[in-house]
Amino acid sequence: MSVDIDLAVVGSGPAGLAAATQAAELGLDTVLFDEQATPGGQIYRNIEQVTAQRPQTLKLLSTDYYDGLVLIDAFRNSGVSYQAQTAVWEVVAERGDDGMISLGTVTGGTAEMYHAHAVIIATGAMERPVPLPGWTLPGVMGAGAVQTLLKGSAIIPDVSSVLIGSGPLLYLVAWQLLRAGAPPHALWLTTPRLQWRHALPALPGMLHAGDELWKGLRWLRELRAAGVSIRSGAEDLNIEGDDQVEAVSARFGGRRKRIKTRLALLHFGIIPNTQLTMASACKHVWDSVQRCWRPYHDDWGVTNVPGIFVAGDGAGIGGARAAKLCGQLATLEAARQLAHIDTRTRDALASPIQISLRRELGTRPFLNRLFPPPALNVSDELTVCPCEGVSAGELRKVIRLGCPGPNQAKAFIRCGMGPCQGRMCGLTVSESFARERGIPVETVGHYHLRPPVKPLTVGELAGLAGMPTPIVDSGGLPTKGHK
Numbered sequence: 001m002s003v004d005i006d007l008a009v010v011g012s013g014p015a016g017l018a019a020a021t022q023a024a025e026l027g028l029d030t031v032l033f034d035e036q037a038t039p040g041g042q043i044y045r046n047i048e049q050v051t052a053q054r055p056q057t058l059k060l061l062s063t064d065y066y067d068g069l070v071l072i073d074a075f076r077n078s079g080v081s082y083q084a085q086t087a088v089w090e091v092v093a094e095r096g097d098d099g100m101i102s103l104g105t106v107t108g109g110t111a112e113m114y115h116a117h118a119v120i121i122a123t124g125a126m127e128r129p130v131p132l133p134g135w136t137l138p139g140v141m142g143a144g145a146v147q148t149l150l151k152g153s154a155i156i157p158d159v160s161s162v163l164i165g166s167g168p169l170l171y172l173v174a175w176q177l178l179r180a181g182a183p184p185h186a187l188w189l190t191t192p193r194l195q196w197r198h199a200l201p202a203l204p205g206m207l208h209a210g211d212e213l214w215k216g217l218r219w220l221r222e223l224r225a226a227g228v229s230i231r232s233g234a235e236d237l238n239i240e241g242d243d244q245v246e247a248v249s250a251r252f253g254g255r256r257k258r259i260k261t262r263l264a265l266l267h268f269g270i271i272p273n274t275q276l277t278m279a280s281a282c283k284h285v286w287d288s289v290q291r292c293w294r295p296y297h298d299d300w301g302v303t304n305v306p307g308i309f310v311a312g313d314g315a316g317i318g319g320a321r322a323a324k325l326c327g328q329l330a331t332l333e334a335a336r337q338l339a340h341i342d343t344r345t346r347d348a349l350a351s352p353i354q355i356s357l358r359r360e361l362g363t364r365p366f367l368n369r370l371f372p373p374p375a376l377n378v379s380d381e382l383t384v385c386p387c388e389g390v391s392a393g394e395l396r397k398v399i400r401l402g403c404p405g406p407n408q409a410k411a412f413i414r415c416g417m418g419p420c421q422g423r424m425c426g427l428t429v430s431e432s433f434a435r436e437r438g439i440p441v442e443t444v445g446h447y448h449l450r451p452p453v454k455p456l457t458v459g460e461l462a463g464l465a466g467m468p469t470p471i472v473d474s475g476g477l478p479t480k481g482h483k
Helices: 014-025 047-053 068-076 143-153 168-179 195-206 212-225 275-279 320-337 343-361 364-370 392-400 406-413 426-437 458-465
Strands: 002-010 030-033 081-083 086-093 101-107 110-121 125-127 140-142 161-166 186-189 229-231 234-240 247-252 255-260 263-268 270-272 284-287 292-295 308-310 383-385
Touching: 002 014, 002 101, 014 030, 014 068, 014 110, 014 320, 047 068, 086 275, 110 320, 110 458, 125 263, 140 143, 143 161, 143 168, 143 263, 161 168, 161 247, 168 186, 168 212, 168 263, 186 234, 195 364, 212 229, 270 292, 292 426, 308 320, 320 343, 383 392, 383 426, 392 406, 392 426, 406 426
Parallel strands: 002 030, 002 110, 030 081, 110 308, 140 263, 161 186, 161 263, 186 229
Antiparallel strands: 086 101, 101 110, 125 270, 234 247, 247 255, 284 292
């Protein structure tokens, strides 16, 4: 069975919530699809339950987390149909005069097809995978994963941890662990010690971001006061252990330092989650500053595929506040294209949003300069594709033998063929080809992803002709509009 709607929004982070709420205000028949049980995305994960049932956990998190309640309350009151715990495994522009976009979804083992006149993909960001010795050992986690456990279940580590990497989130997670009673033993930063000098010319843009800069400085001050060792300029990182993490070591200047630990938390910044946009045939461009792929789009979130829009960090890293504004702009343009509003109305509604967005994005040059992505330095024995156990040496061998690119490497050595479909190795593979060949990453290209981008059983696929899964509105009540 299929369902026809005006607008589909994929993802319930700040961009998706704002887009769906704006769509309701404009009278668009909209469904928001969310893999989680409650709205909020990664940054506002589980905030309704935390606020209502675990206020003590709320006190451990930053005020930015609490800001998500405003977005969610507006969404809940909008009446938008909300399809929770639903994976979108396909977004494909159909051929034909109607120009519809088809979405394949699966909810609780039942697959269903939707057809929308427009789709806003707001799938957010993911932590940048950076291969280093020992990164596949038990006891190695992403710093964001620890934050997810804190938000979702109030779980904190019961062993002392070492946080390694760079980026604002690393400081935030360390501070949150400190407040939760599980202070990290050390915070090792790959950021060069004098990197702030390079970022200094872009500081004026950061001063317009409210208290963001001062919050970061306060976190550092509290961490140091609690005795957390904080060191910059970490190089030649190594996670040691046989069956699990036993220690971490790194070189600082001319000296090597080693710390015994059973928990290493890695974070090297975030990158757009492009799985769905790549599988939707959206054009992607190489961001040379952040060294990652992002969907090509204009200022309204319009991609090269008619009817498909992108918004939020999934379109390019800008932060939660910018994501919300981008979601609203994408909806305004979608409504204009669907003839729900005219150009004059779109521009009038968009003007204050665009002013706010320019202010929010003004912080990015400073952050990009202060936290550059780490240089790729992968030895032959290091695993680059954890799913298939492919080493950097195996990858380099096929490159030197004349393998044309990442997609052909899949056939030769299965790199990128695992369950994650290249999320963990895609950047490393593209950059490895570029380095070995001495050509730009843009020339190398990226994996060509194909649906389903989420696990889908044969039984679920065969059941597409069956009864549809009921949709609930944003307040949790069954709706009648899409049966």
